[in-house]
Amino acid sequence: MTAFASRLARHWLPPALRHALNRMAGQTFRYSGRFDTWQEACRAADGYDDKRIIERIHSAALAVREGRAAWEQDGESHPEIILNFPVLACLAKATRKDDTLRVLDIGGGFGSSWLQASQGMPDIKLHWTIVEQERVVSLARQDFNNQGVRYTHSLDEALATNEYDLALLSSVLQYIATPHAILDQLASSEIKWIVIDRHPCSNAGEVITIQHCPRRLYKATYPSWLFDCESLRSKLNLTHDLALSWQGQDQPIQGDGFHASFAGMCWKRRGEHT
Template sequence: MFKGIFGKFKSDNQPKYGWFGNYLSWADVLKEADGYDSGIILERTKNALLKVKSGEAVYERDSVIFDKKEYPFPLLTFLQHSASLKGAPLHVIDFGGSLGSTYYQIKEFLNPGVCSTWNVVEQEHYVASGKANFEDGQLKFYNSIAQCIQDKNIDFVLISSSVQYLERPHIFLKELAAYHFDFILFDRTAFHEEKEDRLTLQIVPPEVYPASYPSWFFNQEKLLSHFAEGYDVIADFPPYIDGEQILYIDEYPSGYSRGFYLSAKK
């Protein structure tokens, strides 16, 4: 699953990218979009992460390789905090975690006291590629949360820039809350100030790869309402990637990216 949020847009005579429109249905967006399952996205992500795995590159995000890492310090903080509260290393689900991008980004911090297993839940073609190219003793791949919890007692769920790419996100959020995992971390999640969620067409910068797909902007209160009965919101925090604090819809600064750390009520 593609996980990029791009805070700026091209204008004038340059091709535009970013978020556009206010669509009534997922089907309406798909009439203009390529969708998420394009083989080029998986192939470019796989090739970039293989370079990270082999040591040829330092860091990959959204299939682009970098020579310097940007660390998600809120995630690192709350992983360590959660492990300390549990008194044991965590079994983590990374929902929509691509081929393990975040895992490789923070692998050096996932010591035996913090993380026991890192379990990516993804689309089938990502899972197949992940198992073939990246799976190891700590990193695992699954087609669904239900499949993963058959093997692991999950403590911590990471949802980083993925829920806004689901066709029916509120159904997923309701199901997620019902599992009553100990800790949930939303990171790089797209919101706007309107009362209702907004469905847009996201056009990816061409230097990443040629693609477009549906993308939601949530009402923050509405999203968090799914967890009001079972969870406490311990902290909220801005995105760690520069440029995502403000997101542009139809070339206007109409949205923002935010993260939340939730702990299950006892």
């Protein structure tokens, strides 16, 4: 599809029809299968640590560093930084009175959310730590060590410092083998704020499926959770109050007998004052 045709379709076609055409053309993520365990899904997929995925995201991040793009997300380059206003609102709520903010970004890649925050909150002094896979951390320390972000591959090590105001989980829990254990760990920590964004909420309870990347990105598959978000809210509500929620901008998921839509949530530890 030419750039002109793409712009025309984006402005004039109904969203449902546009999404259906993109699916037919292999331009969107698709989902297949239902599995009883995460291990079964892993055996049927490439895996999120697939070398091709990391190479694609790394290449897009290098394009940003070298000025050939302004921002990247999920390995896709953009000519401008797309601000995520609900997440920025949460970051603003968590900012300290001295205009500093300490963020623990779990699954933050090469810093795309940090770049959004830096652009959207230029007067705030950000202290940003990203927890990622060892290969991503190694590449980040090699190529992005001077951009003001700290990288680690150990969540336990990061939490041991006890120095964060907010934990950010953007499009990450669905790709972790033990997402509930991660949430339990954060809920029992001393971090005041938990922000969950681009989070898939299923209409059929909790589902383990396989996500297929669109051809425009890379040919890869990996396991994915789709969550019972009411259960998640009930769990977090034991220790936190929901401060803000919003609908995600990612396209809804259609799978084998299920569908899911994306959501965002901002939680504040009960009893904490800003």
